[in-house]
Amino acid sequence: MARTSPFGLLVLFVGLALSNGVLALWPIPRNLTTGSTALKLSPAFTIQVDVPNAPSDLYDAVGQAKQYLENDKLGRLVVGRGANDTTAVQGAKTISTLTLSLEEGATVNSITDEARAKFEDRSEEYQLTIPDDGSAATLVANSTLGLYRGLTTFGQIWYTYGADTYTLEAPFDITDSPAYPYRGLGLDTSRNYFPVQSILRTLDAMSWVKINTFHWHITDSQSWPLEVAEYPELAQYGAYSAQDVYTEQDIQQILSYAGARGIDVLLEIDTPGHTAIIGTAYPEYVACMTESPWSTYANEPPAGQLRFPLPEVRNFTTNLLASIAKTMPSYYFSTGGDELNLPCYTDDPITSGYLNSTGTTINDALDEFTNSTHSALIGLGKTPVVWEEMVLDFNLTSLSDETIVMTWISSADAAAIADKGFRIVQAPSNYFYLDCGAGEWIGDDPAGNSWCDPFKTWQYAYTYDPLANLTTAQQSLVLGGEQILWTEQSGPENLEPIVWPRAAASAEIFWSAAQPGGAPLNGTEALPRLQDVRYRMVQRGLNPIQLQPQWCALRPYECDLYA
């Protein structure tokens, strides 16, 4: 709870903050001071853009920010929902303007372009000042993306009671920037299909907590919803139905919607495993397709993997990935690489015959496959992203040093990847998998549980330490991380409640990393703020789950274990 107070009344200040409610910023800014003065938003409140040649997506963002200010109408999460604030609000000063500007010398790019910059070039920091005397608030940044982040923070400050929109904690002085450049959310749209509308809604929610990467696991063994102009048969044969597809136009709509919200889209085409569905269009390229028993050949049904050692499959995959990657603006592109099943190849006469006749090991064949597919991506200016097995289970000399490795099997695996010198995105299933805990979905297994039991609560995810077991030198390899939803048991019907507000946990870990005072993040401190995030999401029309009975949400800490 330690925050620096400009008045040096830290202890008293904390007491006041608790009695008024909680400061509800999420992710918590890395440096902030606040006060205890009431301040109202003028009914004529305007956001002024003081940026020469401001891009249109900045104006759109300002328009959206104003809409949230007008429509959120969030009652403060205290008993009475703000009824006791009327006296304070009545005497409060009114603020009429927020002025946005860029630092001197900053180049003016669109939010979209800034959101797609390389990690090392991404500028998300901002300074937000809200005086308590009614004079104009100011938001200054080095990029339009930073202004976007600051607008998001500004939108979390206000509550509504009756006709008034107000804060009780002015003045604000915030200097903020993310601890990590990659703050993602992963979604699998292959096990079950999600309409574009559901994805756009998810992007909205991501932007509210400053998540900046949509990791889109778009295809898998179960379905291929991605329409690819040069490979039309893939979706024709591989989508669940002609409606359950993402057209190129859909993809472009999602990319631009994401970009305008400060979000880069990292597309994943998982290869060479998780590809049974390719066999519906290209049967000769897939081994052990829908082989039985599936559990011998895959971690889940249906079995089927690319015959990656074959030159024609290598070339096909290379061209396919390049064909998709060239339509994607991001610098990053994932080729997957998890859960490769070796018996699938041992038992496949074509693959094993090829390996035997050429005297090639699976490892060497995989090295060659990776060399071919990744070279094409690098040729397009992309940085390849792979799952951890590609560096931990195989010895692939072809992987470029630039390759980014995503952990998933365990939080313990990051150290081994760091030992090999690769950059890391942390998506450990034991903290961050949003699908865990919902029980077995495989049939004929009534007593079966979720493979990654138990359910990963927001508060458990929140305890994740992305730097655990890493040396100081290795820590700089961690780009960030993400929570991810695998969708065997999900669809548009439960997407919002299963993801939100849980996915805000990693958003704060990777933006804030610590409390403003420097103390480690603490789930007990965070809960009232997360309740605020959750209730504001509901006001914005999202369906995030309840974290607790509302009785608890209105009484910070009274439902703590030892309260």
Place this chain on the structure above:
Amino acid sequence: MANSALALWPIPRNMTSGSTALKLDHGFNIEVDVQQAPSDLHDAVQQAQKYLENDKLGRLVVGRGSNDSTAISGAKSVKKLKLSLEDGASVKSITDESRAKFEDRIEGYKLSIPADGSDATLVANSTLGLYRGLTTFGQIWYTYGQDTYTLEAPFDIEDSPAYPYRGLGLDTARNYFPVENILRTIDAMSWVKINTFHWHITDSQSWPLELSDYPELAQKGAYTSSQVYSEKDVQDVIAYAGARGIDVMLEIDTPGHTSVIGNAYPDYVACQNEAPWATYANEPPAGQLRFPLEEVQNFTAGLLSSIAKQVPGNYFSTGGDELNEKCYTDDPVTSQYLNSTGTTLNDALDQFTKVTHAPLVAMGKTPVVWEEMVLNYNLTSLSNDTIVMTWISSADAAAVADKGFRIVQAPSDYFYLDCGGGGWVGDNPKGNSWCDPFKTWQYAYTYDPLANLTATQAALVLGGEQILWTEQSGPENLEPVVWPRAASSAEVFWSAAQPSGQPLNATEALPRLHDVRYRMVQRGLNAINLQPQWCALRPHECDLYS
């Protein structure tokens, strides 16, 4: 079975079906051949027609029916379904029939759908039976292109429930649910022939129930003035349920789970908001009625009667779970009263139960209580008619039966829909759900309501229910957390066995449950996916050993 899984749910107890394609005629209509048919039967017919027109469910096979066009193009068309009652059956509304006592409730029906296009017939002994038959009829049809059809005609179904109580429980106190969400839940219940909405309407956290006789309870106990159920709201829910063959069993949980009453009546509640809450309650906030006190007994009796007289059901639950005794030991008011009168807590509870149950019984209600009331206490005042709900464990039914009470099974280890969502108490990052793991539909489906009971005791089992406690739920996730899982117990308690007499089998059931789930989605409900769609379209290919 080669064509697809017959998708009726709950599976009728006696049925034959064929393999002939049959279409619904574009002019298909449902004729009500019932003298002075009640208006809710006409409404039900209209609703059934709407589902037939709007479901547009593609058959759950690869191609979603595109391979059926040849069979369909040569198929006969059925033009009419005729509804009638058996000779001598009295004509009452569905609503009234659904509120009858368990022993008087008639839900059986006979449905025949010939393969030659001649009229289908639905016959029952009550309008409620006709309602159940209409529900079955609505599960038979698929749509591809312009055609609505089945591949499994003719049908000959003779059906009736194995158990009279098939419920769904919902807690609207931990978090509030708008009336609209409750109505939607009632719709979904009706689709799988669930006949009792067990409404746990109040608890320690909030009192959303507006009462004209006790206005302070909701004024001071609802989360906000908009998070309430007005007396009219309650009547609307009851009427909506009745028209769908559903009785509403209201629960006013006493004497525990009542902290919120102390907002309006501080003198009546012990240990209210005491810290640490864990000493005085299973979850925050602490607070229980000072039930040994005569004025609290009279207050509670008055309150319960005032509520009970507004609800038409024959059954009314007074709760009785998780009574925390430490709350009273540490409460000077209660403990002094007990000491000065030389009364034990058990005797005081006996007296409280007597005082609160007597007026309910007098107005014709049968009291329903949680299992602790018979297993943890010796209450001579409990009438033999009392119905006891199990919850702590599936192992407890036998002990309840040993005492001779009728039983509704709601065992947490099979039927609690909230389990597995992780700990929700704050400052406890490693906390898991107290009733981990998540109760999957398939695990719930393995529940045997007669386990460990003698043949004589088996007759005491009225049925059972899945139930959602809502510490981590609200309108935002109500549909996906409940559906289609709650269909599990609907089949356990309607069908009890496969039509062949074989025990229910989750492996057989999965393709049918997919069908239920996809039809629910067509009807606008947000039912969760049970598996990747790849599996839903390929029955048994995602089984463990396939």
